[in-house]
Amino acid sequence: MSSFGSMWADLEPVGRHSSTGGYRRFAWTAVDATLREWFRGEAERRGLDLVTDRAGNLWAWSGNPDADGPGLVVGSHLDSVPDGGAFDGPLGVVSAFAALDELRARGFVPDRPLGIACFADEEGARFGVACAGSRLLTGVLDPDRARALTDDDGTTMAEAMATAGHDAAVLGRDEETLRRVGTFLELHVEQGRGLVDTGDPVGVASSIWPHGRWRLDLRGRADHAGTTRLADRDDPMLALVGAISVARASAERHGSLATVGKLRVRPNGVNAIPSEVTAWLDARGPSEDGVRSVVAEVAEAAGTVPAEESWTSSTDFDAGLRDRLAAVVGEGAGMPAPVLPTGAGHDAGILSAAGVETAMLFVRNPTGVSHSPAEHAEPADCLAGVDALARAIEALA
């Protein structure tokens, strides 16, 4: 297990912000390049063959998936939300390498090729589209749209990729890569307290709620805060008030979740009535109709037509694989591991929707807190996750 601790220690300082303690690991930045270099080093150390696909996702293969595939792939992502935690993403990648180490130490030889994947830009923190790497790989994100996406500084994804040494001209559904992937398995820290309630260190995912992101452009007229009569104002902050309060009330009514977590105010001066406020709405829930109703009600309150930046329908993971994994993971305890849904999107969800046989394992999160510097998992539970992943690989490969 020492390989887990040493990998964790290597990643610990990368992209960590000194004052918040949170991670800022955004796609196609210098920090991202350091993380990719780390992945390359871990793959080389284990004699794996590293391949970068057309979308910029990294694949480290043991065995030849073209000749002897399709293979079994385990992995996750290394990027983060702004001021995110250490576990969301990296736990799945580090556990994949550690599980491989454990299996090799036991002398296990897989009977099909085994890959470890690191997906690019899972959080979409920089360009607004979550799971951009897996969406590009599977072709559900249009390459032209992706290339033109901009970050807050106006840099396009194509420019950011070029700076990082990846040619955005090759973006597009990558059949060659997809053919290699027979089964995909993603281990992830839980982002809720389901496993706290059941008292288990590891669980298996049943489904991912339908979820999406919408941008609300609230336009007004810039003017002087000290001289413009209230009646003469066209202040987009008032539309923002409507958007935020309706998002909450409407989500409650429809049994969904809705969040306005990101704002951009222009010109953002203390004594200037804003010319424009841009608000991003994240909405999800067990029912697609419920989510769609929330978005419609928020848009009406804000008086604007929302721009849909991403949308993912409900994803039910492969039922056979799910039950098999629940049995394998629960073997030690003498009963199947718990099976639970999640509101969080994952690359596993994108691959599942694209027809890949896919499953997810969750590791217990004692507070349920995620997307925060306070995100945490206990070391013993992380090791239980590595063990569960190793047993899953053994059963499937």
Next chain:
Amino acid sequence: MSSFGSMWADLEPVGRHSSTGGYRRFAWTAVDATLREWFRGEAERRGLDLVTDRAGNLWAWSGNPDADGPGLVVGSHLDSVPDGGAFDGPLGVVSAFAALDELRARGFVPDRPLGIACFADEEGARFGVACAGSRLLTGVLDPDRARALTDDDGTTMAEAMATAGHDAAVLGRDEETLRRVGTFLELHVEQGRGLVDTGDPVGVASSIWPHGRWRLDLRGRADHAGTTRLADRDDPMLALVGAISVARASAERHGSLATVGKLRVRPNGVNAIPSEVTAWLDARGPSEDGVRSVVAEVAEAAGTVPAEESWTSSTDFDAGLRDRLAAVVGEGAGMPAPVLPTGAGHDAGILSAAGVETAMLFVRNPTGVSHSPAEHAEPADCLAGVDALARAIEALA
């Protein structure tokens, strides 16, 4: 009048943002240094003696204010709000040089020293305190507090001044500079439509409303937007909704103005419930009690104690000077120029409160729009302003 046009053309591109067309001229930046260099050049070209005071304000003197003073000073500022207009500030500085040119062309010789002033950091766009240069000069802004003020990147005012070559160790009330200023006269574009209503190109200020800025720190708990139940959330966006809506309603009730024009959201991620939202409240009005009531009601709605970043009581300009100027400016029209109050703060207000004999001239603003790229004044009105300023100098010097 060609000197006005050529100065205006020189300033036109400095700090202008290519996509918004607005100006971003913030204190102690490279753009600010270019503006100061421009001021120095205009002073040198006219044989004026340039002095930088302890606060970093620039003074260009004709004559010796120490030996033959105190003198008459005209001027304004060159910095801007984010995406501000071309007139707020620069019109007063350019008109001061142009009025001097006009008087010299006519052979006028003042019988007391004549200065042209350029105040530093009038808008407070970078460090949050408006009229920082004149507040430091007069000692109403504590030097320790000023040095420790930070911009959005965490740079302190002391560091920013040092980078720009000004030693922040010398900040503090500057008696030597104040002794030189017998009378201060600031020409400014009007930031309302008072002169449109009266049909005059130029007016005289009566008073500045009491006004201030408060920072509201709204704290919550960062968490995942897709997995945290609504009931478990501590989302500071809901407190923001209360602050903005109460600011508007309370200002209406108290006959005041209140604006939330600047926000900072942390971490500002689409799928992250914010850990903190910081909102800035600008409040003003004819009555100090009304303004104080608005701030108290907003603070209660937001559930926080507001941090007062600046406060300026009502300022009534010198009545004798005001009436004399109204008569001088109105001479051509055969009746005194209109006298009108304003809700906007100015360095003239700070100097007046500090006991300097002070007056302001306003130039008509056809739309009343200010703090916006659309801010405008007609060329003929600008020239009428230069003419009024020249006649005022003639009468007072």
